[in-house]
Amino acid sequence: MDGKSYVITSGKGGVGKTTTVANIGTGLAKLGRKVVLIDADIGLRNLDVVLGLENRIVYDIVDVVEGNCRLEQALIRDKRYSSLHLLPAAQTRDKTAVEPGQMRELMEELKEDYDYVIVDSPAGIERGFKNAIAGVDEAVVVTTPEVSAVRDADRIIGMLEAEGISGADLIINRVRMDMVKKGDMMNIEDMVEILAVDQLGVIPEDEEIVVSTNRGKPAVLVDKSKAGQAFWNVARRIEGEEVPMLSLEEGFFDKFKEFFGWS
Amino acid sequence: MFEAVKEIFKREDKEKSKDVAKERLRLVLVHDRMDRMGISRDVLNDMKEDLIEVISKHLEIDQKGLEINFERQDKDSVALEANIPIKNEQQKE
Numbered sequence: 001m002d003g004k005s006y007v008i009t010s011g012k013g014g015v016g017k018t019t020t021v022a023n024i025g026t027g028l029a030k031l032g033r034k035v036v037l038i039d040a041d042i043g044l045r046n047l048d049v050v051l052g053l054e055n056r057i058v059y060d061i062v063d064v065v066e067g068n069c070r071l072e073q074a075l076i077r078d079k080r081y082s083s084l085h086l087l088p089a090a091q092t093r094d095k096t097a098v099e100p101g102q103m104r105e106l107m108e109e110l111k112e113d114y115d116y117v118i119v120d121s122p123a124g125i126e127r128g129f130k131n132a133i134a135g136v137d138e139a140v141v142v143t144t145p146e147v148s149a150v151r152d153a154d155r156i157i158g159m160l161e162a163e164g165i166s167g168a169d170l171i172i173n174r175v176r177m178d179m180v181k182k183g184d185m186m187n188i189e190d191m192v193e194i195l196a197v198d199q200l201g202v203i204p205e206d207e208e209i210v211v212s213t214n215r216g217k218p219a220v221l222v223d224k225s226k227a228g229q230a231f232w233n234v235a236r237r238i239e240g241e242e243v244p245m246l247s248l249e250e251g252f253f254d255k256f257k258e259f260f261g262w263s
Numbered sequence: 264m265f266e267a268v269k270e271i272f273k274r275e276d277k278e279k280s281k282d283v284a285k286e287r288l289r290l291v292l293v294h295d296r297m298d299r300m301g302i303s304r305d306v307l308n309d310m311k312e313d314l315i316e317v318i319s320k321h322l323e324i325d326q327k328g329l330e331i332n333f334e335r336q337d338k339d340s341v342a343l344e345a346n347i348p349i350k351n352e353q354q355k356e
Binding site for chain 1: 279280281282284285287289292295296299
């Protein structure tokens with residue numbers, strides 16, 4: 001197999017990177033792909049909890065690179081999709097425990113067995129970012145529509161370019177359509193223009209994300225979740241499908257009003 | 264009461280907050296990118312003075328209105344933009 005590797009990253013912390021990784025990964029597995037998610041946020045393990053796999057961890061990424069176990073022993077199979085695996089972060093070590101060379105080796109090995117290798121990186125300003133992006137083919141930058149988060153996203157895009165990863169795609173998380181309509185929140189066009197990158201998705205603010213994180217079940221599997229639907233669209237776009245932006249985030253009535261110039 | 268009504272209309276006239284955010288971001292990113300490229304603000308000031316000196320030999324310019332900045336063109340390029348208001352279009356001698 002000749003898989004592709006992605007890093008999902010952000011400048012600012014707390015913009016929803018881990019939620020994004022869990023949902024895109026689960027979405028791609030639902031589409032029938034072999035996916036492995038790597039939690040590279042060493043010392044701040046979180047992806048396991050979002051996926052509901054926290055009780056199954058025996059070994060972690062640091063055990064693998066230090067040779068305490070074989071790679072297959074550390075990979076945890078998802079509860080719902082047998083083609084989805086997680087390589088958890090170490091909780092007791094620091095960000096330098098995995099070196100870029102080791103990461104690159106790991107990526108090459110995983111790409112032989114999986115269609116998608118997706119890395120959940122620490123926020124860009126933190127140490128360990130360079131380790132997390134070693135050996136990846138593509139980058140996805142997550143931001144929220146706030147000035148501070150967009151500013152930090154620009155910095156990360158610059159850092160990615162400096163590391164030879166250009167053409168990062170953008171996901172805007174926690175968008176409130178009501179505020180966008182009032183002109184009190186930047187929309188995707190505004191941010192794409194400012195950052196000069198391509199858009200991959202717009203994820204609406206959704207209470208269901210909190211519920212799904214409580215349950216350890218990604219929102220992409222929850223039909224009534226608007227954010228889940230938007231993540232599902234992102235997974236399909238990654239698979240090469242043409243999915244129009246905002247098709248599900250915006251209701252029929254809004255389109256109708258727009259058509260007649262009432263909005 | 265009348266004041267309150269006026270206040271409501273005034274708010275309507277105000278610029279949308281997302282446009283304010285965009286404008287502020289644009290400026291802050293120009294400076295961030297300059298810092299990343301290792302161009303200090305002193306360089307910008309020095310260039311400004313040099314520009315004034317050179318152009319003033321030929322044209323009378325509004326020195327206070329002179330602005331130079333870095334603008335991001337697209338993914339890979341940044342352009343140096345200068346706005347130099349001319350006071351008098353007549354050339355010196």
